[in-house]
Amino acid sequence: MKRILTALLILSFVVNSPASEGAFTKFVYRQGDKLMDEHGELRFVSFNIPNLHYVEDNMPFTELNPWRLPNEFEIADALEAVRQMGGRVVRTYALSVRVSGEDSNIPRHIIGPGQFDEKAFQALDMVLAVANRKGIRVIIPFIDNWKWWGGIEAAAAFRSKKQQDFWTDPVLFEDYKKIVGFVINRTNTVTGVKYRDDKAVFAWETGNELVCPHEWTTKAAAYMKSLDNNHLVLDGFHTTKLRDESIRDDNIDIVTTHHYSKNPAETIGQIKSNMAKARGKKPYFVGEFGFIPTDAVEKVLQTVIEENVSGALIWSLRFRSRDGGFYWHSEPYGGDLFKSYHWPGFASNASFDETGLLELMRQKAFEIRGIAAPAIEKPAPPVLLDIEDVAAISWQGSAGAQSYIVERTQSKDGPWLAAKCNISDAALQYRPLFNDTSVEIGKSYYYRVIAMNSAGISKPSNIAGPVSVSNKTLVDEMQDMQFIHKHSDNLSLEIKQARNFKEDAHRLKGKSGDFVVYKVEPPINSWKVYSFFPDEITDFRFSASADGRSFEQVKFERKDYFAGKGEYDYYKPVLYKGTISGDKAAYLKIEYNTETQISCVEIKYGG
Structure with missing residues (x-):
């Protein structure tokens, strides 16, 4: 277990992280085909962060259960990365659903008809609490069309029904309404604010990539509006081409499309056609796109900006783990090339130009807002985790940090000398970040870590030690x-x-x-x-x-x-x-x- 000092340092980091424009004063609202907030028109280039509220990729070698709930440090790292890149909106993945026969140690949001796991929703509470502090709006889809996190197949199975019954069965629709009602009426355990009154919620999305008839969508949207007149409703229908019914439906406020064509010209043509259909009627944004080279992403984003599309969210960003390093996610549809992005980009993901892509995203995020990109900020101090072995040193990294210096001393008062410089916390997956091979057997050492990026270096981390050296380790x-x-x-x-x-x-x-x-x-x-x-x-x-x-x-x-x-x-x-x-x-x-x-x-x- 981590020491109390470590926990306090984490809390201090989160609370004292710089905010964006400050607390929200208005809900997001629509004005014709534009999205508006307290600053005027709301346009954005940002990210899907699928595991912002629910981690599916906790994969240390000896871990049998990859699912866990994110903590405050992890959520803050994700949203601070978005803030530094100029993002104003993020989208989570859908709420998870208990699958029949699975390991009961897997946390899920929805555990039965009208039954919900409190700890899972407390993680979502923290997402909204940190989002308010960081000035980031959050899109929350209610349920998934696909089986990755249970989705509608698991929800239908609660009633011994099949996946396609979800769109027509009245009992299953009542179960869906219970999910919607529970979320919208929930009181955040961190802030004390009901979700329906939380300005950090960008919009309620009917679900993720739902392959559903419009009749189901309009009923779902109408029910959301009956519970919450503060937030907009986003149609979660799965399409690259907007439905006419969605444009005409007064219960739907925002329309969106997802695009994964390898041909950027095809995607650009679809976006232009969709914007022409929505223009003057409803706000439209690109909810998902990706798995294409950086130059193709640039063309898509330039189209979004020039066509006055409200925004675009690329797939996907992952954040740092509380155990050190990052969460990793290779994309099955990414051609065994694309993986989740890690800010600010690292050499370990040079094969898909992670650094160049993230620099582009930052440039376009500020361009769509009509403001110049500010200078990169120096990173905050990292948090050094307890050290039992000098061959297994890890720390909780700093958003925006490109590398780290590990320093050591035999006296807590110094002098401090560099054990190694330019260490990446994205070089390895779910492994200790540093093995100190230059120690002497029989001696003891104290350690601290300093974060670095192009803007400079952080203040030193907390100190760990003394650590006694009884042997060395080849790793x-x-x-x-x-x-x-x-x-x-x-x-x-x-x-x-x-x-x-x-x-x-x-x-x-x-x-x-x-x-x-x-x-x-x-x-x-x-x-x-x-x-x-x-x-x-x-x-x-x-x-x-x-x-x-x-x-x-x-x-x-x-x-x-x-x-x-x-x-x-x-x-x-x-x-x-x-x-x-x-x-x-x-x-x-x-x-x-x-x-x-x-x-x-x-x-x-x-x-």
Whole structure:
């Protein structure tokens, strides 16, 4: 558990983060085909943040349940990133629904007809509380057409009905009304404000990408308006081409479309046609688009600006984890290339020009508002997490930070010296951020971290320590082969299909007969090997040597962390570990006995 000091530092960071234009004084309202707020016309270029209220990507190697609720630090990191990029509006994904037979430890918003999980909604409470502080409006879709988070299929299953019954069955519509009523009438446990009175709510969206008849939509929208006359209603119908019925329907205030064509000319043509249809009648914005190169995104956004479309939200932004680093999400429809974006962009996502894309988004976010982009701000201090091992140092990073300096000292009063500079918190997925290999065994150290970006450096973080050093650790994250002493010829470094490997983007693939050998200063004390198997598990053979020529097989323990193939066809995570007695072993040999991918090797040595 994190120390009380750490919790207080997190709270201080969130409360003292700079706000945008200040507290909202008006609800978003419409004026013809324009969206308006207290500053005049509301136009935006910003992001979908699917897990802003509900995390689906908590994927450390040993974690069996990827679902969890975000905390205040994580929500604040997401919305602060949007604020820094000039965004004024974000869109969450839909509310999650309990799926029959699933692990009861998975948190869900909707757990039965008219039944709701209070803890899940407290996370949404925090979203709106932080959104008010940051000056960001939030679009909330009520339910999902798709099964990723349960959606209408799971909601219909509560009544032993089928997915398509959701649009026609009167009992299921009453269940939907209970969801709407619960949310709109909810009192926020953080702010004490009812959702229907919360100006941070941009609009209520009937759902995400609903493939529904218009008759259902107009009933749903009318019911929302009967409960809440403060907020606008957004049609969540799934389309690239606006429905005429939606334009004519007085219960619908805003219309939107989603676009994932690989041809930007097709998307641009659709946007122009939709704006022509909505012009003078209703506000229209692009609710989702993406998975296209940066130059294509620029063309789409320029069209949005020039055609006076109200806005555009790209898919998608993910934020930092409270355990250090970021949440990661490889996009199944992104051609095994595009992943969720991390502000301000990092070299680890250079393959899809993350940094260039986010710079473009920031430029266009201010351009659509008619104001010049301000200078980049220096990052706030990071929060250093408790350190038990100098090989596993992590921190909660700072929005807008590009890299970090880890400093250490043997005295709490200094002097502080850099252990390493230019460390990225986006280089690895769900792993410690820094292994301090330059320490001396037998000594103790204090640590702190400083964030950096183009505007300068932050104040130092809190101090952690003293941390005693009893050994050193070789950590090979498989980003290259620099740590491997010797290996067979047919091994390959793999970076594709990260989702199948719990988002681990660097693995060493081998098959029966392949091997790797590691060499460290003796003695080897213990070791761990993190691996993924596509099908049947056939154990590696592990052996140790003092001279690198004569190897003796060593015993090991094995633990599997497989929770099923799921929707993403996950490989089977298997952790091997062992200890080696004596004071002479300097080499560890790992022999493959079937097709396997190793994601990390840790060897503790010395002492």
